[in-house]
Amino acid sequence: MTKHSPYSTVFKTMVIGIVLTLVVSPQSYAQFTPGYVVSVTDGDDSYGNKSPRIAITDQGEVVVFWMRTGNEAFYLSRWDGxxxxxxxxxxxxxxxxxxxxxxxxxxxxxxxxxxxxxxEVYGDAIYITHSGDNGLTWDDPVAAFVPPQGRRATIPTVAVDADGQPLVAYVNTNAQEGDAHYGLVRSSDFGASFSAEAWVNEIAAGEEVCECCNGDIAVSPNGDIYVAFRNNDANLRDIWVARSTDGGLSFSEAYDMDETDWVSGVCPSNGPHLLAEDGAVHAAFFSASSSWGSGVYFSSLDPLLGNVSSTLTLPPAQEESSQQNRPRIAGSGDTLGVVWQESYNGSLEIGMSFSTTGISGLGSDQGLLTELSGSQRYPDMLFHDGKFHVVYEDVSSGTVLYQAVHPGLVGMEEEQLSFSIFPNPVRDELNYQMMTQGPIELQIFDALSRSCGAYSGLTGSGTLNLNTLTPGFYHLRVHTENGETSVIRFIKE
Structure with missing residues (x-):
């Protein structure tokens, strides 16, 4: 059923300009437009709002998971647009x-x-429950990992591979929560049984991890498994990423993703978040390093070469903000976004940085998603259908809030040619119109500069069928008979 709540209001106006006319040598900058705020439960706080998670089904359906404390419960809700x-x-x-x-x-x-x-049931086991019909019915919980006597398993996370099989990672400690390592088990029968534990951080420095920090699992398009975790090498609590090329049965590579070198004798209860794509693995994380400062950071791994980028500082959305924390990352190709929470004007708010030019654009465009009363915290985010989908806890209403965030381009000081496209964003058919004489050639490239189609000998006006393109950002490159070449960006929904 469709919800109409008092939260369905535009709380912050940010104008998005979509370039509809071809430009030569444009000077352009990225901007994002937060959508209206929706309470997932229509303002009903009886369902709770703890730690929401957002995901996408194979049918393209956005789903939100969260918890209720007190009378404990897990809930799921679906967005219909x-x-x-x-x-x-x-x-x-x-x-x-x-x-x-x-x-x-x-x-x-x-x-x-x-x-x-x-x-988890602390002191007992890590459990998992499974649905084989996209959440309509659920199996009884199964113990994914039962620690041996004298050990504890805690802080579980889960990911799903291309076949729908689960991978579960967790912190494995002794009874005093020391001697901590990161373990992973996987299933080949949809969670009915699990493999023996793989030691994720075995070759990371110091061979011990932060005993109370979450990790994250990401499955790359080629099937490689990446697990990010906060290490603990004699209290040096850098973020590391381990890689498995055999489906999570072993981890033969590990990379230090974090140049901040945060030394802390106290567990920060705070871990990284990953995005794995072909050719790149991105990590967003918090650090309170004395030399770098407390805040949110970003780095990338080139898995082919084994190279890690320099660590990038992501400024808070407001200069006067503090306590920037809890980052989550999402995106596709050159379109990247990171959300976090920060303290602004005495309450926690959700901030975001966004780029359509890859890593180089992160940190140059950021803002608050809302300025609601009270605190908003613990965001989660995914990228789908050309936009970011964000959920977070709202303390004032006691509910989970949802926003769609639309990235785009705004052009400045543009010299126009007599060529236009519409609509933009586009679903299936992109119309073009040329007001000058002479044939042109059109080429379409995705955000990774891969060719997605070429058209030659075009004149006048016409339509390009784009129904085979996946949602995201694209470049339409135009070549005129006079040798002029230029590019216009469009969004495929």
């Missing part, structure tokens, strides 16, 4: 799961028609 469905409850079989804050667990993932929730 206008509002959210009534929440459905996910059973956990009479167990008593520990409900931590932020990314510490439980956690949720979906893929290839399957959904999974992983949670």
């Amino acid at each position: 206008q509002g959210f469905s009534s929440p459905s409850q996910i059973p956990f079989g009479g167990l008593n799961p520990n409900l931590w804050s932020g990314s510490l667990g439980p956690n949720f993932a979906t893929g290839n028609g399957h959904m999974y929730v992983t949670f």
Whole structure:
């Protein structure tokens, strides 16, 4: 059912300009437009709002998972483009799961028609529950990992591979929460049983991890498994990424992603978030390094060469803000976004940095998604259908809030040619119109500069069929008979 709530209001006006006319040598800058704010439960706080997670099904359906404390419960709701469905409850079989804050667990993932929730019963086991019909029905929970006597397993996270099979990672400690390492188990029967534990951080410096920080799992398009975690090498708590090329059975590579060199004798209860794509693995994380300062940082790994980029500082959305923390990353190709929470005017707000030019554009365009009363915290985000989808806790309403964030380009001081395209964004058919004589050649490239189509001998006006393109940002390159070449960007929805 479609929800209409008092939160369905534009709280911050940011104008987006879509370039509809071809330009020569444009000077342009990225801008994002936060959509209206929606309460997932239409303002009803009886469902709780703890630690929301957002995911996309294989049918392109946006789903939100969250928890209720007190009378503990897990909930799921679906977005239909206008509002959210009534929440459905996910059973956990009479167990008593520990409900931590932020990314510490439980956690949720979906893929290839399957959904999974992983949670812990501290001192007992890491559990997982599975749905094989995109959340309509759920199996009884299964123990994914039972620690041996004298050990504890905590802070689970979950990811799903291309076949819909789950991977579960967690911190494995002794009874005093020392001697901590990161473990991972995987299933080949949709969560009915799990493999023996793989030691994720075995070749990272010091061979011990932060005992109370979450990790994150990302599955790359080629099937490689990446696990990010906060290491603990004699209190040096850098962010590392381990790589598995055998589906998570072993981890033969590990990379220090973090130049901030944060030394802390106190566990920060705060870990990284990953985005894995062909040719790049991106990490966003928090550090309170005395030399770099407390804030949100970003780095990338080239898995082919084994090179790690320099660590990038992401400024807060407002200069006067403090306590920037809890980053999450999403994107596709050159379109990247990072959200976080920061303290502004005495309350927590959700900030975001966004780029359509890859890593180089991050940190140059950031802003607050809202300026609601009270605090908003613990965001999560995905990128789908040409826009970012963000959820977060709202303390004042006691509900989960959702926003879509639309990236775009605004051109300045542009010299126009007599060529135009419409609509932009486009779904299936892109119309073009040329007011001058002479043939032109059109080429389409995706955000990674890969050719997606070429058209020659075009004159006048016509239509390009784009229904085979996946959603995202594209470049339309135009060559005129006079030798002029220029580019216009468009969004495929």
